Amino acid sequence: xxxxxxxxxxxxxxxxxxxxxxxxxxxxxxxxxxxxxxxxxxxxxxxxxxxxxxxxxxxxxxxxxxxxxxxxxxxxxxxxxxxxxxxxxxxxxxxxxxxxxxxxxxxxxxxxxxxxxxxxxxxxxxxxxxxxxxxxxxxxxxxxxxxxxxxxxxxxxxxxxxxxxxxxxxxxxxxxxxxxxxxxxxxxxxxxxxxxxxxxxxxxxxxxxxxxxxxxxxxxxxxxxxxxxxxxxxxxxxxxxxxxxxxxxxxxxxxxxxxxxxxxxxxxxxxxxxxxxxxxxxxxxxxxxxxxxxxxxxxxxxxxxxxxxxxxxxxxxxxxxxxxxxxxxxxxxxxxxxxxxxxxxxxxxxxxxxxxxxxxxxxxxxxxxxxxxxxxxxxxxxxxxxxxxxxxxxxxxxxxxxxxxxxxxxxxxxxxxxxxxxxxxxxxxxxxxxxxxxxxxxxxxxxxxxxxxxxxxxxxxxxxxxxxxxxxxxxxxxxxxxxxxxxxxxxxxxxxxxxxxxxxxxxxxxxxxxxxxxxxxxxxxxxxxxxxxxxxxxxxxxxxxx
Amino acid sequence: xxxxxxxxxxxxxxxxxxxxxxxxxxxxxxxxxxxxxxxxxxxxxxxxxxxxxxxxxxxxxxxxxxxxxxxxxxxxxxxxxxxxxxxxxxxxxxxxxxxxxxxxxxxxxxxxxxxxxxxxxxxxxxxxxxxxxxxxxxxxxxxxxxxxxxxxxxxxxxxxxxxxxxxxxxxxxxxxxxxxxxxxxxxxxxxxxx
Numbered sequence: 001x002x003x004x005x006x007x008x009x010x011x012x013x014x015x016x017x018x019x020x021x022x023x024x025x026x027x028x029x030x031x032x033x034x035x036x037x038x039x040x041x042x043x044x045x046x047x048x049x050x051x052x053x054x055x056x057x058x059x060x061x062x063x064x065x066x067x068x069x070x071x072x073x074x075x076x077x078x079x080x081x082x083x084x085x086x087x088x089x090x091x092x093x094x095x096x097x098x099x100x101x102x103x104x105x106x107x108x109x110x111x112x113x114x115x116x117x118x119x120x121x122x123x124x125x126x127x128x129x130x131x132x133x134x135x136x137x138x139x140x141x142x143x144x145x146x147x148x149x150x151x152x153x154x155x156x157x158x159x160x161x162x163x164x165x166x167x168x169x170x171x172x173x174x175x176x177x178x179x180x181x182x183x184x185x186x187x188x189x190x191x192x193x194x195x196x197x198x199x200x201x202x203x204x205x206x207x208x209x210x211x212x213x214x215x216x217x218x219x220x221x222x223x224x225x226x227x228x229x230x231x232x233x234x235x236x237x238x239x240x241x242x243x244x245x246x247x248x249x250x251x252x253x254x255x256x257x258x259x260x261x262x263x264x265x266x267x268x269x270x271x272x273x274x275x276x277x278x279x280x281x282x283x284x285x286x287x288x289x290x291x292x293x294x295x296x297x298x299x300x301x302x303x304x305x306x307x308x309x310x311x312x313x314x315x316x317x318x319x320x321x322x323x324x325x326x327x328x329x330x331x332x333x334x335x336x337x338x339x340x341x342x343x344x345x346x347x348x349x350x351x352x353x354x355x356x357x358x359x360x361x362x363x364x365x366x367x368x369x370x371x372x373x374x375x376x377x378x379x380x381x382x383x384x385x386x387x388x389x390x391x392x393x394x395x396x397x398x399x400x401x402x403x404x405x406x407x408x409x410x411x412x413x414x415x416x417x418x419x420x421x422x423x424x425x426x427x428x429x430x431x432x433x434x435x436x437x438x439x440x441x442x443x444x445x446x447x448x449x450x451x452x453x454x455x456x457x458x459x460x461x462x463x464x465x466x467x468x469x470x471x472x473x474x475x476x477x478x479x480x481x482x483x484x485x486x487x488x489x490x491x492x493x494x495x496x497x498x499x500x501x502x503x504x505x506x507x508x509x510x511x512x513x514x515x516x517x518x519x520x521x522x523x524x525x526x527x528x529x530x531x532x533x534x535x536x537x538x539x540x541x542x543x544x545x546x
Numbered sequence: 547x548x549x550x551x552x553x554x555x556x557x558x559x560x561x562x563x564x565x566x567x568x569x570x571x572x573x574x575x576x577x578x579x580x581x582x583x584x585x586x587x588x589x590x591x592x593x594x595x596x597x598x599x600x601x602x603x604x605x606x607x608x609x610x611x612x613x614x615x616x617x618x619x620x621x622x623x624x625x626x627x628x629x630x631x632x633x634x635x636x637x638x639x640x641x642x643x644x645x646x647x648x649x650x651x652x653x654x655x656x657x658x659x660x661x662x663x664x665x666x667x668x669x670x671x672x673x674x675x676x677x678x679x680x681x682x683x684x685x686x687x688x689x690x691x692x693x694x695x696x697x698x699x700x701x702x703x704x705x706x707x708x709x710x711x712x713x714x715x716x717x718x719x720x721x722x723x724x725x726x727x728x729x730x731x732x733x734x735x736x737x738x739x740x
Contacts (some may be wrong), residue, residue, distance in 0.1 A: 327713070327714075328714070337638065338639070341639070342638075342639035343639075344633075344639070344641055345633075345635040345636070345638075345639030345640060345641055346639060348632055348633050348635045348641065349635060351630075351632065352630075352632050352650065355628075355630045355650055355652070356650070356724075359628070359652040359654075359711065359722055359724065360709065360711045360722060361711065361712065361713055361714060362654055362711050362712045362713060362720050362722070364713050364714075417714055502682060504681060504682075507637065508637070509636075509637035509638075510637075512635065514632060514634065514648030514649075514650070514726055514727065514728060514729060515648065515698075515703065515704065515705040515726035515727055515728050516705070516726075517681065517682055517696055517705075517707065519726075520696075520707055520724065520726075524709070527711075527714060528713075528714020528715060529692070529709070529710070529711065529712075529714060529718075530686060530692065532682050532684050532694060532696075533684075
């Protein structure tokens with residue numbers, strides 16, 4: 001039987017290379033298949049089929065989609081293990097061959113077991129000091145060659161052992177029909193395999209969207225597929241990466257996390273209570289259902305999951321239409337009491353805004369984003385502070401700025417026209433984000449039902465005040481009760497500056513009523529067209545009781 | 547930018563509907579109730595919705611758009627009309643499951659910017675003649691020479707809006723004819739209580 005030395009020296013890695021490539025292709029095929037299944041099968045069915053039969057069929061088909069997703073993950077993990085093992089063993093082989101070549105060039109012999117000997121000194125008399133000096137001088141390099149060879153063999157054995165260990169967790173059991181937590185298992189399989197290989201997560205510049213965009217552009221297509229499939233959390237949550245990539249990664253990550261929450265037995269969730277885990281599961285189910293329902297949407301109405309967090313009330317950033325290619329992008333930041341359960345209603349609102357903007361621009365591409373990327377305050381007696389102080393808004397401000405930086409960084413071609421709309425406490429968040437750091441970089445800022453934008457003048461929002469638009473219903477009691485106090489002066493009033501646009505709706509939540517100019521005016525602003533304006537309100541100084 | 551011409555009509559300045567002192571005390575003294583919406587009125591949210599099928603609403607919207615184009619003396623762009631349907635969203639983002647919907651119908655007419663003001667003036671006169679409630683009217687003497695008029699139709703509370711439109715930062719070459727409906731309940735559907 002050939003020694004390890006002999007085998008490594010002659011090893012042909014082309015089979016391993018071909019195998020790794022075949023696994024990669026299987027994974028990318030599954031990715032394409034999942035997309036087609038989503039857009040051609042489940043999407044249209046979600047849009048057109050209702051009832052018990054539909055529920056049963058869609059449950060089955062969504063399960064198929066999940067399984068396609070896990071084959072994608074497992075196959076990419078196998079690819080990475082085989083390919084990494086091959087690369088490491090090839091490196092070891094190169095080191096070994098170099099050691100042998102150098103030894104032989106210098107007159108040493110290396111036998112089939114890798115033993116290094118020196119024929120030049122073997123026959124020299126042992127009692128001659130001169131020859132012994134020669135033997136001593138040649139003995140040093142010989143030891144070096146022996147060590148090089150040993151190191152190369154050790155590296156090859158380690159690469160092989162690590163690869164074997166990593167592959168052992170990636171077996172076909174995961175596809176077993178009654179394996180209900182397969183998606184979650186695929187995520188932990190990847191973690192275990194990468195740990196076995198000692199591979200670190202990719203170094204993504206997560207705090208710098210421009211750098212993240214450049215990092216992504218520099219990757220080759222194989223690396224992009226690899227990172228998206230094996231590190232969906234990381235890729236999905238990085239601002240500056242392309243919308244389609246983030247959407248793909250986030251849907252995979254969502255499926256894996258939801259699957260883990262649905263099959264908790266034997267899994268560790270830290271100190272989280274069961275009640276909190278139930279909430280997280282519920283949040284993700286709402287999000288998944290909302291995405292599923294949009295899978296059959298026509299071009300321009302497709303939904304992209306740009307970020308999500310199941311914790312607490314839940315966070316989600318969802319785009320309708322692709323902001324990377326749109327001529328106009330609107331970002332709606334919701335306010336008090338917005339939770340994951342609000343998302344379907346929020347999507348209806350951004351859909352209406354998108355249509356209005358598209359028509360006012362005579363057909364230019366418009367993307368709308370619902371940015372529930374922060375912990376919106378609760379209007380509850382148990383948490384009075386969150387809604388009457390700037391805390392939540394200031395906490396969210398850097399995240400909103402970075403998200404918008406990412407939107408610009410991932411945009412293709414000429415910059416899009418960007419409008420940021422804040423409703424209720426969302427306008428406080430928008431104000432805090434605009435006033436801090438380098439501002440929002442938006443073309444237009446809109447505040448509707450605003451209790452205050454953390455500043456007392458539009459000029460403090462780091463934008464031309466003429467591009468600040470305030471919508472205020474005459475009977476919006478939130479404006480009336482909360483503005484001019486902790487959150488800043490009432491932006492609808494004259495001292496604040498900017499423009500007020502015409503609002504014909506009632507109350508605090510009517511700004512998107514279907515047959516309203518309130519809605520249409522926002523659509524005009526998003527499209528870069530002028531809304532109908534009204535004069536700023538008179539300054540209404542509170543009658544303080546002291 | 548985006549300033550209406552000095553001579554154009556404008557709405558009076560809005561006044562706060564209630565003295566700030568009342569608001570202040572409401573905010574200060576009844577925080578829990580206030581935060582859960584007790585200071586707001588839910589009046590009318592379960593009032594019967596107007597009934598209409600999607601087909602009927604679409605037909606009416608198309609008809610209103612045609613009539614407006616005729617009154618403005620322009621031709622609607624062929625094959626351009628889009629009709630969008632939406633769920634009705636409540637104040638807490640809730641969506642009823644009883645099939646209630648609203649509609650937005652949009653169609654363009656190509657028209658040189660110099661003719662926008664005249665067309666919109668004709669429409670305002672026509673709306674008044676038909677008994678529509680004219681709810682908004684603007685003429686802009688900006689770089690784009692834009693104009694807009696909007697109205698509510700008393701019979702069915704549909705709203706119409708005609709505005710200069712087109713890609714931003716370019717002179718407008720089109721008028722957008724928009725028709726929107728209130729929240730409607732299809733015939734035969736049982737209205738859910740909210």
